[in-house]
Amino acid sequence: MSDPSPPVVDPPAAPTPGTRMQLPARVPRYWQLKDGLVVAGAVIVIAVVVAVIGSVPFGLSVALIAAVLALGAADLALIGLRYRTLWFTIGDDQIDVERGVLFRTHTVIPMTRVQHVELERGPLADRFHLAELHIHTAAGAVTIPALDRADGEHIRQRIADLARIADDL
Amino acid sequence: MTSDPGDAAQARAAADDDIDERRLHPASLAIEAIHHARGFAFGFIAVIASQGLVRGALIVAALLLLASIHAVVNWRVTRYAVVDHTLRLRTGVFARKEQNVPASRISALDTSRGLLQRIFGVVAVQVQTAGGKQKAELVLRAVSLPEAERLRHALGHRSAPLSDPAGGRPAASLAGAAVPGDHAVPANDGAAPAATFVHPGAVADDAPVVFAMTPRELLMGALTSPSIAVVGAATAALYSVLSDAIPDRLKHQISGAVDDLSVTTALELAAFAIVVAVIVSVVGTVLLYANFQITRDERRLRIRRGLITEHVGTVPIDRIHGLRIVESPLRQLLGYASIEVEVAGYARQDEATRTLVPYVRRSEVPALIERLVPDITWPTAPLRPVPRRARRRYVTVPLLVSLIPVAGIVAAPIGVARAAAILFPGLAIAIGVWRARDAGWLLDGDVLVLRWRWFGRSTLLARAPRLQLVIARATPWQRRAALATLMVRLSNKRTGQVRHLDSADATGLLGVASR
Numbered sequence: 001m002s003d004p005s006p007p008v009v010d011p012p013a014a015p016t017p018g019t020r021m022q023l024p025a026r027v028p029r030y031w032q033l034k035d036g037l038v039v040a041g042a043v044i045v046i047a048v049v050v051a052v053i054g055s056v057p058f059g060l061s062v063a064l065i066a067a068v069l070a071l072g073a074a075d076l077a078l079i080g081l082r083y084r085t086l087w088f089t090i091g092d093d094q095i096d097v098e099r100g101v102l103f104r105t106h107t108v109i110p111m112t113r114v115q116h117v118e119l120e121r122g123p124l125a126d127r128f129h130l131a132e133l134h135i136h137t138a139a140g141a142v143t144i145p146a147l148d149r150a151d152g153e154h155i156r157q158r159i160a161d162l163a164r165i166a167d168d169l
Numbered sequence: 170m171t172s173d174p175g176d177a178a179q180a181r182a183a184a185d186d187d188i189d190e191r192r193l194h195p196a197s198l199a200i201e202a203i204h205h206a207r208g209f210a211f212g213f214i215a216v217i218a219s220q221g222l223v224r225g226a227l228i229v230a231a232l233l234l235l236a237s238i239h240a241v242v243n244w245r246v247t248r249y250a251v252v253d254h255t256l257r258l259r260t261g262v263f264a265r266k267e268q269n270v271p272a273s274r275i276s277a278l279d280t281s282r283g284l285l286q287r288i289f290g291v292v293a294v295q296v297q298t299a300g301g302k303q304k305a306e307l308v309l310r311a312v313s314l315p316e317a318e319r320l321r322h323a324l325g326h327r328s329a330p331l332s333d334p335a336g337g338r339p340a341a342s343l344a345g346a347a348v349p350g351d352h353a354v355p356a357n358d359g360a361a362p363a364a365t366f367v368h369p370g371a372v373a374d375d376a377p378v379v380f381a382m383t384p385r386e387l388l389m390g391a392l393t394s395p396s397i398a399v400v401g402a403a404t405a406a407l408y409s410v411l412s413d414a415i416p417d418r419l420k421h422q423i424s425g426a427v428d429d430l431s432v433t434t435a436l437e438l439a440a441f442a443i444v445v446a447v448i449v450s451v452v453g454t455v456l457l458y459a460n461f462q463i464t465r466d467e468r469r470l471r472i473r474r475g476l477i478t479e480h481v482g483t484v485p486i487d488r489i490h491g492l493r494i495v496e497s498p499l500r501q502l503l504g505y506a507s508i509e510v511e512v513a514g515y516a517r518q519d520e521a522t523r524t525l526v527p528y529v530r531r532s533e534v535p536a537l538i539e540r541l542v543p544d545i546t547w548p549t550a551p552l553r554p555v556p557r558r559a560r561r562r563y564v565t566v567p568l569l570v571s572l573i574p575v576a577g578i579v580a581a582p583i584g585v586a587r588a589a590a591i592l593f594p595g596l597a598i599a600i601g602v603w604r605a606r607d608a609g610w611l612l613d614g615d616v617l618v619l620r621w622r623w624f625g626r627s628t629l630l631a632r633a634p635r636l637q638l639v640i641a642r643a644t645p646w647q648r649r650a651a652l653a654t655l656m657v658r659l660s661n662k663r664t665g666q667v668r669h670l671d672s673a674d675a676t677g678l679l680g681v682a683s684r
Contacts, residue, residue, distance in 0.1 A: 106676075106679060107638060111683065113636070
């Protein structure tokens with residue numbers, strides 16, 4: 001299992017085809033903003049519910065909000081690590097994706113098994129010019145969570161070309 | 170596209186193979202009506218009960234009328250055709266839906282005949298494709314038997330009888346079956362005149378039978394099927410534990426006003442109920458797999474099973490991505506195993522449909538596999554075991570799980586059972602060691618072999634080029650010991666895995682499907 005070191009730019013002598021690529025440098029900021037919004041939203045929802053119900057003890061609501069904030073802080077703290085430990089490779093024969101901070105998972109998709117590739121954009125991702133890449137096989141999809149949109153299009157096209165003779169049977 | 174050698178011949182005769190647009194057999198109306206009547210019977214009874222006889226009957230009649238009109242319109246509007254090796258199905262009364270399935274995407278074509286279908290002389294056709302989200306990609310609810318064969322022929326799924334009739338004899342056991350491998354592709358493949366379409370029964374007589382189960386094997390298989398073992402063991406254990414663990418003093422105490430005989434009676438009734446369940450399970454299994462028979466022509470397997478509902482599946486051999494040999498503990502003890510076939514499209518199907526061989530002697534498996542699916546070879550070398558340092562890791566999880574009942578026993582006041590506190594961890598360690606010993610892998614040419622034990626032992630022989638995903642996973646503890654878990658995912662979304670491999674081996678195997 002590889003350890004989460006920075007990506008190698010020059011093709012290594014190792015048998016891995018293609019170069020290891022990381023997500024764009026602005027992705028941690030995107031994640032921070034996204035998760036921050038989720039936490040803020042949760043706090044607002046709790047506050048509204050407490051205000052509507054009215055009879056919630058003050059200590060409980062404070063504890064709830066504190067818990068949400070603590071979880072959010074932990075999540076934000078891990079974003080850097082999550083970013084550094086994710087890499088992928090689009091080779092001629094296969095696509096590699098490795099991710100995971102504690103529990104590392106290295107997934108290989110043979111290029112000939114790719115059925116189709118999709119780019120998904122949310123409103124926030126759009127602001128950052130990011131998109132999520134979904135690679136579909138007959139056994140399910142593998143995602144690369146955030147790519148530069150233009151790069152994503154290039155990669156999508158490249159995979160579509162390489163997988164031209166895709167045969168899912 | 171496909172490696173189907175008959176394609177060229179079939180392309181020439183494409184016009185003959187096409188099927189003009191037509192409707193389903195009218196029997197589909199009756200069959201659907203009966204199906205729905207069974208479902209709605211309770212509803213109708215409830216309506217009549219609540220609304221009174223006259224009003225209830227009127228309401229029911231009105232509903233039935235509406236339903237019939239909808240059914241008839243649906244039938245008139247549903248059409249299928251085969252054009253240029255593509256099956257086209259048009260359905261929908263208001264929202265028209267057209268489904269096109271090219272023959273090259275069909276991984277299996279199944280027909281089934283239940284009692285209703287037999288009465289009307291029709292079969293139901295299920296077309297399986299890769300990546301199917303639902304049970305079958307396309308279902309034709311009722312077509313006549315010759316029509317089903319015409320469909321098989323048009324879509325390239327007909328089991329052509331071989332040119333050497335002497336080679337095939339319906340064999341009562343495995344020993345007498347001929348190997349069809351060296352026969353040339355028969356001349357009538359693709360050039361058959363439109364008139365002579367073979368009745369499914371007739372094909373079974375001509376094509377060589379590669380595997381058939383004797384009635385004795387069928388019964389043994391039904392008796393040893395995993396659910397039986399589980400239910401039987403659970404019954405025995407439950408009965409003995411409960412009737413012994415409750416001391417007589419306690420029985421007297423809890424009974425009180427209740428006659429203390431009834432406690433035993435209740436237990437005996439429960440045991441009786443479970444025995445009945447076991448019998449029902451055996452009978453059900455026998456009905457499912459009766460007359461199990463596999464015939465084979467050059468490129469296809471034709472699997473027939475079922476007593477009341479006859480189910481016939483044709484699977485092109487090159488659509489088979491792998492085989493899974495399953496040995497439950499009981500069967501392994503007796504020296505038997507079952508074989509499941511991994512085909513794209515059999516994703517959500519039940520166990521019966523993906524069973525290639527329900528019950529066979531373990532020693533005969535290599536030869537049988539060679540007869541059935543020659544592209545997948547039994548490993549020629551012994552499987553490579555997991556490293557020594559992996560073995561104790563197989564024990565940790567069962568051991569932790571066994572601590573739960575131990576905690577329960579230690580906390581409970583039942584004195585006798587305290588001795589059992591040692592039993593559970595002992596059992597857990599035994600299971601862990603057993604699993605570690607059976608774990609293994611081998612890359613033999615084109616075939617990746619993975620073997621593991623959960624409770625029963627599974628051996629997956631997968632065609633490496635057909636693997637969809639290859640995944641290596643490592644927990645922090647595994648990483649420290651340079652171990653990893655290797656998992657492969659097949660086109661039917663089923664998986665195989667070996668835990669705690671050496672991480673260099675796992676990383677090396679990651680590229681196995683990409684060459």
